[in-house]
Amino acid sequence: MALVLVTLSGCTADQGLTSPPSPSIASPAPQPITELYELAAGTVLGTGTFDASTKVPVSGTVEISTDSGRLTLSVLNLDLGPTESTVTLELNALTDDSSAARFRTARSYVADAPVLTTDRQTFDIAAGNGYGDQLITNDPSWMRTAVLWEQVDGITFGRVMATAELVWAVPDMHPDLAVVDSGEVATARGTVIYDSAGNPSGYVVAPQDALETIADRFGITVADLLWLNPMRGWAEARADETINLSRYERGR
Known part of the structure; x- marks a missing residue:
């Protein structure tokens, strides 16, 4: 049988047929992201749009992005309506349908300055919480809701002015x-x-x-x-x- 195979092979060569191409080497599969610092600076990880209460006409969006080993939180095109109170911004671990009392029990990140009515205002999440240059975690999607708090005397943390459900585009790292x-x-x-x-x-x-x-x-x-x-x-x-x-x- 071995001689027959050799003979057939020789006949094929004599007929001028080319040998089959060598199999191509597959490109290595992309490795999963395991740390946010592997993502390019400016990568948008999460967004949310404020859902105003019926009493206070609030509009605007939030955006969470990477920035060289940090997380930044930006408020875009914010309109706080006629309020003259100080307004602060928080990212909260609870869902956006939670009560103000429940939001007060599960605070994740509070911006280190009042929010302003402006086209864009950006906060550094890591520095604002005293975490230095490193991210708090390799997956920030535990923060489920952005909350605008209107500061009111006599009310702890103030009154919930508007909330934004956060939608994340973070890969599953576990x-x-x-x-x-x-x-x-x-x-x-x-x-x-x-x-x-x-x-x-x-x-x-x-x-x-x-x-x-x-x-x-x-x-x-x-x-x-x-x-x-x-x-x-x-x-x-x-x-x-x-x-x-x-x-x-x-x-x-």
Whole structure:
């Protein structure tokens, strides 16, 4: 059989037929974005349009963008109507249909100056919160609503003037995240909180627990744990602290 194949091959060459082209080498698949600093400065990550109350005619939009390892928050074409009160801007972890009382319990970022009626006003989210040059997290989409607060004497944080639901275009940087409790181990002996489906949704830290061991207990990394708790920071685990383990509850 081997001789027959050689003979046939020789006949093909004698007939002047060309050899099949070599298979092309496929281009490597693009690597997923794992940090926002990998995105070009000026990349728009989220937007929102203010939905005014029936009493105060407010209009304008917000835009969250990258800026060389920072996040910036811009207010565009803002019209505050006839109000003469000081107005401040916040990004909040709750959805835009929440009450003012609930918004006061889940504050994410508050701009460091009053907002102005202007074409564009930009705030530096990182610097405004004292986080230096680094982003708070590699995924800011836990901030679900932009809230305009009208400052009113005697009312904590003021009165909600208008809200804007934030729509994010952030890639999923933890697509394979799955939280599974493997059971109590040394330095991860806390109490697990379960959701209605029986999945771990929270963890109450026990004395001498460590973030690394807690993450190991649930089959995730410390980076995953910090992503699930975006405002927590890198501090050591504290006894009786509740750590979030749920995507849905992220940042709330």
